[in-house]
Amino acid sequence: MTTEESRFPDHVLLQLIESVYQPAPDWETCSLPVTTPQIVKHLQEYFPGKFDSTDQIIELLRQLHIQYVLNEHNRKYYWLVNPAC
Numbered sequence: 001m002t003t004e005e006s007r008f009p010d011h012v013l014l015q016l017i018e019s020v021y022q023p024a025p026d027w028e029t030c031s032l033p034v035t036t037p038q039i040v041k042h043l044q045e046y047f048p049g050k051f052d053s054t055d056q057i058i059e060l061l062r063q064l065h066i067q068y069v070l071n072e073h074n075r076k077y078y079w080l081v082n083p084a085c
Contacts, residue, residue, distance in 0.1 A: 008050055013060055016047050021081040023066045033071070033078035 020043070024030035034042070039061070040054050051057050061068070067080040 007052065010060065010063070013050060013056075014064060016050060017043065017057075017060055017064060018084060020046060020084055021064075021066070022084050023064060024080040024082045025067070027069070027080065029082070030080040031082045033080055035076060035078055039079050039081070 021032075021039075024032075027033070036054075036058065040057050043057055044051060061079060068077055069080060070077050
């Protein structure tokens with residue numbers, strides 16, 4: 001299988017991510033803040049071989065309007081998500 005044949009369209013990948021995570025609008029409503037390495041690892045483990053790169057996952061998270069914000073207490077950035085129902 002060539003690289004081109006193994007690629008999945010963005011709309012399919014977005015649906016896969018949405019089946020696991022939903023955006024949280026702010027810290028108060030977020031039940032699962034995750035760092036970039038955590039969310040990338042989880043998605044790659046949950047959907048092996050579906051994503052081409054970390055950059056692709058990050059771009060898809062942005063397309064889903066998932067907030068990426070700084071935690072002022074520990075100075076780390078987190079994606080604000082909730083588990084999908």
